[in-house]
Amino acid sequence: MSRLQDKFKELAAQNKKGLVIYLTAGMPDIQGTIDAVKMAEKSGADIIELGIPFSDPMADGPIIQAASYQAIQRGMTLPKVLDLVREIRKFTQVPILGMGYINNMLNYGFEKLTVDAREAGIDGFIIPDVPHEESGEMKQLCKKQGLHLVEFVTPGTTENRIKETCTTADGFIYCVSVNGVTGVRKIDYTPINNVIENVKKQTDTPCAVGFGIGTPQAAQEAAAKSDAVIVGSAVVKLIMENRMEEAAGLISDIRQALDEKVK
Numbered sequence: 209m210s211r212l213q214d215k216f217k218e219l220a221a222q223n224k225k226g227l228v229i230y231l232t233a234g235m236p237d238i239q240g241t242i243d244a245v246k247m248a249e250k251s252g253a254d255i256i257e258l259g260i261p262f263s264d265p266m267a268d269g270p271i272i273q274a275a276s277y278q279a280i281q282r283g284m285t286l287p288k289v290l291d292l293v294r295e296i297r298k299f300t301q302v303p304i305l306g307m308g309y310i311n312n313m314l315n316y317g318f319e320k321l322t323v324d325a326r327e328a329g330i331d332g333f334i335i336p337d338v339p340h341e342e343s344g345e346m347k348q349l350c351k352k353q354g355l356h357l358v359e360f361v362t363p364g365t366t367e368n369r370i371k372e373t374c375t376t377a378d379g380f381i382y383c384v385s386v387n388g389v390t391g392v393r394k395i396d397y398t399p400i401n402n403v404i405e406n407v408k409k410q411t412d413t414p415c416a417v418g419f420g421i422g423t424p425q426a427a428q429e430a431a432a433k434s435d436a437v438i439v440g441s442a443v444v445k446l447i448m449e450n451r452m453e454e455a456a457g458l459i460s461d462i463r464q465a466l467d468e469k470v471k
Contacts, residue, residue, distance in 0.1 A: 212303040212331045212356055212379050215254055216414045216435065225466040226436030227427075228416055229253040229459060230307065232275035232444055233292055234261060234284030242295055244447055244455070249302050251456045252463025257334060257438060260289050260308030266337060271441040275448055286316050290328040297329035305358065305379075307334040318346060322353040332356030332379050340373050347376060358382050361407060363399035370406055377413035383434060385419045395420040401433040408433075424465030431466055 209217070219226050229248040233241055245256055259272065261279040268276065286308070293304060306325065313321050313335070325333070332355045338346065340359055350357045356379030361370055363386065373381065385400045397417070404415045417430040418438030430437045439462060446455035 215303050225431045226254045228255040228257050228436055228438040230257040230440030232259040232279055233289045234279030235275045245296050247456045251459035255303045257305050257307045260306055262309040262312050271445045275444050286312050290324055293328040293330055303331045305332045305334050306330050310335055310338050319349050322349045326353040334358045361403050374410035377411050380414040380416045383415050383417045385417050397429050404433040424461045427462045428465050428469045
């Protein structure tokens with residue numbers, strides 16, 4: 209089993225909800241990202257989603273767009289992200305998923321990327337601009353290296369597409385809470401919860417809800433039917449503002465809220 213599968217198995221055995229924290233690689237700088245990973249894990253993160261900066265992050269809202277732009281301006285590249293993960297692996301075995309866009313990865317060479325990513329210590333990829341129908345070859349290349357390629361469902365995903373996605377689901381299924389881009393806002397989780405109930409009838413692959421989660425209460429609501437929640441913009445904003453202690457406090461508060469919800 210992979211680090212990611214082991215983590216979800218461990219969480220299930222403890223009757224706990226998973227907490228995935230998104231961090232932009234290179235923000236506020238390389239050492240700052242390393243410090244942020246240490247902080248997030250110490251504060252209760254189970255999995256790290258490491259954003260690979262890209263010039264046109266179409267699934268991301270203003271905060272992560274700004275973080276990505278600043279990281280690029282400071283010299284962050286895909287090869288440097290791999291070097292960063294190598295440094296992170298010197299002190300932790302927390303599951304790490306590279307979240308990025310396909311243009312970057314094709315420019316690097318996707319097959320080469322899977323080999324180098326495994327060597328660096330990445331556990332898989334989240335690529336929001338690759339639809340299920342076009343992911344087959346990439347899934348095969350990832351599987352060859354023992355990597356996961358996470359797929360998506362949304363409140364608007366059709367019954368047939370949910371079924372197809374579930375047949376090849378790997379690692380976890382990213383359940384997008386609302387149509388649109390990332391960013392903290394008030395969300396009605398009922399539509400995505402209905403989708404999750406459908407998904408769970410067809411696969412044992414864990415479900416993680418993301419987009420819009422920025423408070424402990426929102427995390428509790430998002431975790432109602434899912435196995436994990438994903439928190440990004442709220443943490444990234446604090447890190448960009450050099451408020452690392454507050455970011456740690458937010459993650460700790462969300463961790464506590466998730467644990468209390470299960471009790």
